[in-house]
Amino acid sequence: MEAMDTTANPHPRKINNSYEDEEERKHFQRIVSAFRYYKPHSLQRVKKTESYLLSLPQHHQKLLSKYREHLQEVKRCIENNDQIIKLIIKDVAHIFENVCPTTAQVDSTLTPRPIMADQEKVQATIKQLVRDWSTEGTEERKACYQPIIDEILYQFPLEHCTPSDVHILVPGAGLGRLAFEIAKRGYTCQGNEFSLFMLFASNFVLNKCRDVNSYQVYPWVHQYMNNLKPEHQTQAVCFPDVSPSLPGITQFSMTAGDFLEVYTEDNHWDCVATCFFIDCANNVVQFIETIYKILKPGGVWINLGPLLYHFSDLPNEESIEPSYDAIRDVILGFGFQLEKEKTQVKTRYAQNVNSMLQCEYNSVYFVCRKPREHIDSVNYTHNESNGAQEQEN
């Protein structure tokens, strides 16, 4: 997928591009179908349990009568989620500023065969609403986004700069909350995302939701395990916790497309902020190289996240999985000066706080700077003392 300006852009920058490419069109249709297939797929899962339950001895069934009622409630939650999904995919043919709606028209007669992995992505998108746009996600955002926002405010103090002159890029923006928070503070901020699951949902939140907590989802309804109480599975979460509308003067945009393909202009950005992103690469070195190139001399890269290499062990996917130590060598090798570094940063990702299973990352946080003076980038020859001297643990 190539660059397309999409959501939340008060002054859309039209990029010459189209959705006419057949592959792209099929991909678009596939994601819409995945959202459409959410309800039958999810209900099928409950029905399987129900029919097994009905096959159990009568006295077992009697003992499980509350559980049977609970499954009714699960079905109600799925129906409700489906109503939100219908809103998310309504008018998606129009979300790209630079794509003729007719070429992205959703063809209801075309129903590509549903892919199971896509259903997990639909469920993950619903959980991402909690992380980015709910009160329940506040703690997670405080741990993941706040250190990045604080560093931006430190690097580009509002009282000493014209924030709209500071250009900040957030690749792998998910549902856009980090980019939104940066733009809200007056900086010119662009989020970039290549997943249509995320783009459809962020378009809904950023461009269609106006009133605080006006919608609700049941994000944990697909978690059949590790529930202490039935209501932990069927708990509703309201969104958005804040109104996503920003004043017209705010410079906030989202682009759709692969970060590596969209951002080809060298020395452009004052800051690149990555959160839970660099491990999404087949080749993480290519991500780091691109970040280095697109930053202005003197520009900063702020990163926070783990190294859950997304392509690792996936069939038909290539992947390298360097440790953080090795990544650090790469960063310094390109010529970055490491200014701050912290390990063991406790972070979570779309976590159900009530679950008996809790997952926590000891993330790494760092801030590094592209030197003001140009470094010959042919071999990115690295002076060992560079960076290490600057490091602040």
Ligand SMILES: C[S@@+](CC[C@H](N)C(=O)[O-])C[C@H]1O[C@@H](n2cnc3c(N)ncnc32)[C@H](O)[C@@H]1O
């Ligand atoms: C783990 S999520 C993190 C989302 C968000 N930053 C957060 O912290 O909640 C990583 C995101 O990066 C996106 N992504 C991965 N590779 C990308 C690429 N090459 N270009 C643009 N987005 C990408 C994924 O679709 C996904 O939404």
